Every structure is written in C-alpha cells, then in structure tokens.
Amino acid sequence: MNHDSLRARLRWMIIALLLLFLLPLAAFSFRRTSAEMAQLSDARLAEAAHTIAAIIQQAGVDTFAGHEGILVPVRKRSEVRASGDVATNESVVGFQVFDRQGRLVLGTANLMTLPATPDDRSAYHDLKKQHHVWRAFSYVDPASQYVIRVADRYDSREEIVHALWLEHGLPFLLGLPVLALLVGWAVARGLRPFATLTTALSLREPGSRERIVLPHAPRELRPVLAALNEQLGRQEDALERERRFSADVAHELRTPLASIMLNLESAMETVDLDEIQDSVAGAHGSAAALAHRIEQLLALAKLEVGAASSGPVPVDLLRVADRVVDEFAPMIRDRGVELACGERSDAVLVHGYEPALVALLRNLLENSLRYVPRGGRIQLAITQGRQEATLEVIDNGPGIPVERRHAVFARFHREAGSRGEGYGLGLSIVARAASLHRASIELLDPPRGQGLRVRVSIPLMCP
Numbered sequence: 001m002n003h004d005s006l007r008a009r010l011r012w013m014i015i016a017l018l019l020l021f022l023l024p025l026a027a028f029s030f031r032r033t034s035a036e037m038a039q040l041s042d043a044r045l046a047e048a049a050h051t052i053a054a055i056i057q058q059a060g061v062d063t064f065a066g067h068e069g070i071l072v073p074v075r076k077r078s079e080v081r082a083s084g085d086v087a088t089n090e091s092v093v094g095f096q097v098f099d100r101q102g103r104l105v106l107g108t109a110n111l112m113t114l115p116a117t118p119d120d121r122s123a124y125h126d127l128k129k130q131h132h133v134w135r136a137f138s139y140v141d142p143a144s145q146y147v148i149r150v151a152d153r154y155d156s157r158e159e160i161v162h163a164l165w166l167e168h169g170l171p172f173l174l175g176l177p178v179l180a181l182l183v184g185w186a187v188a189r190g191l192r193p194f195a196t197l198t199t200a201l202s203l204r205e206p207g208s209r210e211r212i213v214l215p216h217a218p219r220e221l222r223p224v225l226a227a228l229n230e231q232l233g234r235q236e237d238a239l240e241r242e243r244r245f246s247a248d249v250a251h252e253l254r255t256p257l258a259s260i261m262l263n264l265e266s267a268m269e270t271v272d273l274d275e276i277q278d279s280v281a282g283a284h285g286s287a288a289a290l291a292h293r294i295e296q297l298l299a300l301a302k303l304e305v306g307a308a309s310s311g312p313v314p315v316d317l318l319r320v321a322d323r324v325v326d327e328f329a330p331m332i333r334d335r336g337v338e339l340a341c342g343e344r345s346d347a348v349l350v351h352g353y354e355p356a357l358v359a360l361l362r363n364l365l366e367n368s369l370r371y372v373p374r375g376g377r378i379q380l381a382i383t384q385g386r387q388e389a390t391l392e393v394i395d396n397g398p399g400i401p402v403e404r405r406h407a408v409f410a411r412f413h414r415e416a417g418s419r420g421e422g423y424g425l426g427l428s429i430v431a432r433a434a435s436l437h438r439a440s441i442e443l444l445d446p447p448r449g450q451g452l453r454v455r456v457s458i459p460l461m462c463p
Contacts, residue, residue: 010187015180026169034161041157042124042137048150049139052095057143074110092156098147111151127151193221209236259286315357317348317382317389317458324361325380328369336374342381348389350458352437357458360433364393364454367427371397372451388457396451405443430456 074094094108114127114134127134136151193214200212211229214221260283267279325341332339350357368378372395379394400408408427434441437458444453 010191011180011184014183014187018179022172030161030165033164037157037161037164041135041152045124045135045137045150045152046139048095049137049148052097052148052150053139053141053144053146056097056141056146056148070106071112072106072108074108092153093151095148095150098149100145102147105146111149114149114151126154193218197221197225209233256286256290259283260290312351312353314349315352315354317350317357317391319347320354320357320361321380321382321391324358324365327362328365331369335369335372337369337372338375338377340377340379342383346384348382348384350389350437350460352458353433356433356436360430360456361391361393363427363429364456368393368395368397368452371395373397384460388459391456391458392453394446394451394453396446396449399445399450399452400443408443430454434458 094111096107096111096114097105099105111129111134113129114136122137122139124135124137127136133154134151135154135157136149138147138149140147196214197212200214204210204212212225212232214225217225263279263283263286267276267283270276270279321341325339328339365378365380372378376396379392381390381392381394383390383392431441434456439456439458442455442457444455445451446453
C-alpha cells in the first residue's frame with residue numbers, strides 16, 4: 001500500500017472495512033445455511049420414512065410375509081452418466097425395512113452393508129459405510145412393528161451447501177475487483193476539491209493577496225481554506241514587512257555610513273592632529289547617529305510584527321509615563337526644558353501592548369525635545385474618560401502647519417528646516433503603535449501660543 005497517497009489509503013481502508021464487515025457475516029450465513037440444510041434434509045428423511053410406512057400399511061402388513069431381502073436396484077452415478085439419462089443421484093439415498101425379528105424384508109442395494117440390527121425407537125443416527133458417512137432416520141411403525149430406516153450421505157448434503165455458496169459467493173468474489181475500482185473512483189471524485197486547490201495554489205502569483213476561493217467547496221474543506229487564506233495573508237504581510245524593512249535599512253543607513261567612511265578616510269589622509277581629532281569626532285557622531293537610527297528601525301519592525309506574542313494585556317498608562325520620563329530626565333535637564341506632568345493617583349488602564357505604548361510616548365517626547373527651543377516647555381497629560389483614555393503631549397516649539405499635518409506620519413518624512421537628529425521614523429512608530437491599539441491621533445494647536453498639541457485617544461481596558 002502506498003502510505004504517501006491519501007487516495008490509496010482511503011480506498012484500501014474502505015475495502016478493508018467492507019471485508020471486515022462482510023467476512024464475519026458470510027461465516028455466520030454459512031453456519032446458518034448449513035444448519036438449516038441439515039434440518040431440511042433430516043425432515044425429508046423423516047417424511048420419506050413415514051411415506052414408506054403408509055405405503056406398507058396400505059398394501060397390508062402381510063404383503064412381505066414369506067419374502068426375505070427384496071432389494072431395489074440402485075444405479076451408480078457413473079452408470080447413469082454413461083447411459084445419458086438424467087442424473088438422479090439415487091446412489092446417495094436409500095431405505096431399509098426390517099420385520100419384528102430384525103430381518104431385512106425390503107431395501108435398496110446401496111445400503112446392504114449397513115448394520116441390520118433395527119432400533120427399538122425412532123431416532124436419528126450416523127452410520128459409516130466404507131469411506132462414506134450416512135445420516136439415517138429409523139422409524140418404528142406402531143401398526144406393523146416394522147422398522148423403517150431412511151438414509152442419505154453427508155457428502156451429498158455438503159455438495160448442495162457448496163453449490164449454494166458457489167452460486168451466491170462467486171459473484172461477490174468476482175465483483176471485488178470491480179468494487180475496488182468503484183471505490184477508487186468514488187474516492188478520487190470525493191478528493192477532487194483537493195486537486196482543484198492544488199491547481200489554484202500552483203497558479204497563484206507570487207506576492208498575490210487574493211484569497212483562494214473554491215466554488216461549492218465541501219464543508220470539511222472550508223476550515224482548511226479559511227486557515228490557508230489566513231496563513232497566506234500572514235505570510236504576505238511578513239514578506240512585505242521584510243521587504244519594507246530592507247528598504248528602510250538601505251535608505252536610512254546609507255547616509256551615516258557614508259559620513260563615517262568620509263571622516264575615517266579624512267583622518268587617514270592627514271597628519272594634523274587637530275584634523276584627525278575633528279574627523280574622529282565626526283565619525284563618532286555619525287556612529288552615534290547610526291546607532292540611534294538602527295534602534296528606531298528595530299523598534300518600528302517590532303511594532304509591525306505585533307509588539308507582543310502573548311497578546312494584549314492590561315497596561316497602566318501612568319506607569320508607562322513614569323518609565324519614559326525617567327528615561328528622558330538627563331536629556332531634559334541638559335536642554336533646560338521644563339516638563340509638566342498632570343497629577344493622578346489612580347491607575348489608567350488600557351488593553352494593549354506595553355512595549356508599543358512605551359515606544360509611542362517615547363517618540364512623542366523625543367519629537368518634542370527635538371523641536372522645542374532651549375528653556376522651552378513640554379506638558380504631558382493623561383486623562384481618563386468613560387470610553388477611552390487620552391494622552392496629550394503639548395510643546396511650545398515651531399509646530400506644524402495645518403496643511404502639512406496629514407503627511408508627517410509617513411515613513412522618512414521630515415519637515416522642511418527641521419533640526420536635530422530626526423530621521424522621519426518617530427511619528428511613523430507612533431502611528432503604528434496607535435494602530436495596534438485602535439487608537440486615534442490628532443495634531444492640534446496648543447491652547448495658548450505657538451507649538452503643537454498631539455492627542456492620542458486609546459480605548460479603555462474591557463471590564
């Protein structure tokens with residue numbers, strides 16, 4: 001059996017189950033047929049004995065008086081076949097009639113060598129004659145006191161049973177190959193949707209996002225199709241993220257790497273210590289910028305994968321804010337920026353991913369620190385409503401014109417005249433983190449003066 005073929009496996013399993021069901025049924029039927037045949041043959045022996053007794057009574061009991069051993073000739077099967085007569089099988093049946101003294105008065109020639117001792121009661125018994133076993137029924141006629149014995153050979157009974165089984169079993173045996181072919185055809189037809197699915201997969205274009213649809217797909221195949229389409233979608237998303245990340249790396253790392261190479265080449269080509277120191281300092285700055293850029297790229301890639309493999313969990317926004325503020329404390333002091341945080345004692349819980357929320361707030365604060373002037377002011381506020389929590393970062397920097405606010409969330413976008421270490425990825429990370437939490441982002445004007453007000457509305461944790 002080819003275990004690699006589902007079609008062959010199903011075909012042979014169905015045939016094996018049919019045989020396991022039919023063979024015990026056939027054995028039971030054979031036993032029942034043999035038993036019923038034996039009962040029918042015994043009944044015919046008894047009927048023949050009673051018929052002979054009735055004939056003797058009709059002819060008169062004294063009819064056979066003075067006669068001893070009247071034999072009825074019986075022709076063998078070979079003689080019947082040689083003469084061309086109809087086969088009577090008379091050699092396998094016979095009868096005997098004994099008088100009160102146990103003498104044979106009438107009988108067929110083929111039973112002459114059977115024991116002549118009559119029975120004293122009616123009964124069935126087996127008698128052996130040469131190589132054959134006879135089934136006999138002895139009947140004691142109460143009127144004439146004659147013992148009438150009728151017998152037939154067991155092999156004749158077996159021939160009848162075998163003929164019946166040959167007649168009914170041979171078509172089944174001959175039909176097994178046809179049954180196997182029909183089962184194979186039925187299995188192949190039943191598995192045809194899998195062949196259709198294979199064709200659809202082989203014709204699918206690389207990178208295609210179209211769902212695989214099979215018309216009239218069987219119910220058992222629909223979950224497979226749903227899971228397959230979902231898996232193909234995830235695979236395409238993963239490949240798209242990989243292609244985008246590769247493009248991001250190539251785009252973002254080209255400039256700092258070129259700057260490092262130029263500074264190092266400049267240091268190698270001069271013997272002036274001041275120029276060497278300036279070149280090394282430039283290379284160090286470019287390396288630091290490269291490290292920061294790589295960190296942002298990895299953070300963006302992590303958010304695009306899903307931020308957490310264990311699924312969303314309750315996250316306290318106040319704890320996230322404390323963590324991010326502590327991280328930026330040295331930078332805030334170095335730039336002389338005033339950071340104001342609202343006072344809350346109760347936790348503000350949302351259902352989400354803590355690494356993504358940390359990245360969201362970190363990039364908002366980093367963006368504000370990048371553009372706010374020295375000695376400027378940043379305000380961080382976290383409030384809780386009935387349906388959502390609101391996180392706001394307000395600064396008094398130059399702000400963003402209203403007509404350009406829709407474009408700042410694009411990857412690698414930088415505002416004209418921007419300064420600092422921005423690489424166009426910060427707000428893209430914010431947008432991705434917000435998307436993971438089904439949150440909305442608004443870029444608004446601050447309540448007073450110039451600057452920017454970023455408001456992120458995040459649905460609360462489900463109760």
